[in-house]
Amino acid sequence: MIARDSRLGRDFFAVSAVRLARRLLGQRLVRVLPGGQRLAGIIVETEAYVGTRDRASHAFAGRRTPRNESMFGPAGLAYVYFTYGMHHCFNVVGAREGVPEAVLVRALEPTEGLASMRRRRRLAPNAATHAVCSGPAKLCQALGIDRAQDGVDLCASTVLWIEPAPPIRRAVRTPRIGIAFAGEWAGKPLRFLVPGSFHVSPGGRRGMLPGVSPRA
DNA sequence: ATTTAGATCCTCT
DNA sequence: GAGGATCTAAATG
Numbered sequence: 001m002i003a004r005d006s007r008l009g010r011d012f013f014a015v016s017a018v019r020l021a022r023r024l025l026g027q028r029l030v031r032v033l034p035g036g037q038r039l040a041g042i043i044v045e046t047e048a049y050v051g052t053r054d055r056a057s058h059a060f061a062g063r064r065t066p067r068n069e070s071m072f073g074p075a076g077l078a079y080v081y082f083t084y085g086m087h088h089c090f091n092v093v094g095a096r097e098g099v100p101e102a103v104l105v106r107a108l109e110p111t112e113g114l115a116s117m118r119r120r121r122r123l124a125p126n127a128a129t130h131a132v133c134s135g136p137a138k139l140c141q142a143l144g145i146d147r148a149q150d151g152v153d154l155c156a157s158t159v160l161w162i163e164p165a166p167p168i169r170r171a172v173r174t175p176r177i178g179i180a181f182a183g184e185w186a187g188k189p190l191r192f193l194v195p196g197s198f199h200v201s202p203g204g205r206r207g208m209l210p211g212v213s214p215r216a
Numbered sequence: 217a218t219t220t221a222g223a224t225c226c227t228c229t
Numbered sequence: 230g231a232g233g234a235t236c237t238a239a240a241t242g
Contacts, residue, residue, distance in 0.1 A: 085223070
């Protein structure tokens with residue numbers, strides 16, 4: 001049993017984006033809402049954005065702007081950006097200060113506050129559990145994460161942090177999603193998935209366990 | 217199961 | 230002014 005107030009510290013995050021993406025699988029993302037309610041889910045899908053030479057990264061070519069400033073901060077910061085006119089996405093910053101490596105958290109298996117998440121997602125109360133957090137913008141909506149959490153220190157925050165949980169032994173790797181524009185970087189296997197999880201984003205559910213259908 | 221269009225607005229050129 | 234680390238509903242095979 002892990003103490004409820006234990007959380008991952010700086011050392012856990014201060015590694016390359018690839019290592020961080022890999023080791024975040026299985027860990028528990030915790031969000032405390034303004035009203036005090038606690039929501040949580042196990043991370044089952046991530047993507048590594050590996051720095052200034054990664055064409056798909058917001059920090060490509062060392063581009064440093066007000067939007068991506070958090071990527072250049074110390075390991076353990078949250079980087080939350082807004083896109084497509086309506087969606088937020090949550091990243092965990094890795095490496096070290098000045099080195100813009102980050103990991104996009106793409107899917108969670110909800111473990112606490114499921115009804116609350118469904119409401120925030122405007123899903124029917126009986127909607128499939130794997131529809132709640134199976135995508136980077138979905139999980140932000142479910143957990144109430146937006147630009148107000150950009151730059152938050154996951155090692156110190158009282159509203160957003162990550163708790164240790166059993167690591168995933170073997171991860172599945174595939175190319176990243178939605179970055180066809182990135183040339184040779186589009187094909188690199190920088191997306192990490194928990195094998196067999198039905199809570200990953202739709203593209204990752206195929207070809208897993210034959211004969212098993214996705215049900216809550 | 218897979219494909220398509222449309223929503224919608226912030227960020228940077 | 231262009232385009233995006235997305236999602237949903239609707240249409241199609």
